[in-house]
Amino acid sequence: MPDDSNSRCKCPRCTIRSLRGPAVIITLGVLFLLSEMRGDYLSFHHTWPVILVVLGIVSLAxxxxxxxxHIETRVDPVPPVPPVGPQGPYAGQGR
Ligand SMILES: [Zn+2]
Structure with missing residues (x-):
């Protein structure tokens, strides 16, 4: 099966999670469209909690x-430090 982007996990959970941003953008667009068409009743002032509902549904799903x-895509924040520091072999020699 073709795998064009092997860096991203394709399990159902990560797929749904990645749809959260587009879902919010689409919801915003629909709400603004409704606000433009039916400004008094369906104005954005009344319909904005739908965004919270969509976010909650996507998070729940x-x-x-x-x-x-699932593929864990974490990156190591700090590379492993070698045991010998900048002072190296000379540290602790003057005792
Ligand atoms: Zn995953």
Whole structure:
């Protein structure tokens, strides 16, 4: 099976989680569209909590989704430090 981006996990949980941003953007677009069409009743002032609902649904779905084939994509923040520091072999020689 073709795998064009092997750096990203493709398990259901990570897939749903990655859809959270686009879902919020689409919801914002729909809400502004409704606000433009029906400004008085469906103004953004009244419909903005839908964004919270969408965020909650996506978060719930991602937490319930299985992690089959999950790939941990963490990066090591600090490379392993060698045991000999800058003072190196001369440290502690003057005792
Ligand atoms: Zn994953």
């Amino acid at each position: 991602s937490s319930l989704a299985p992690m089959d084939g």
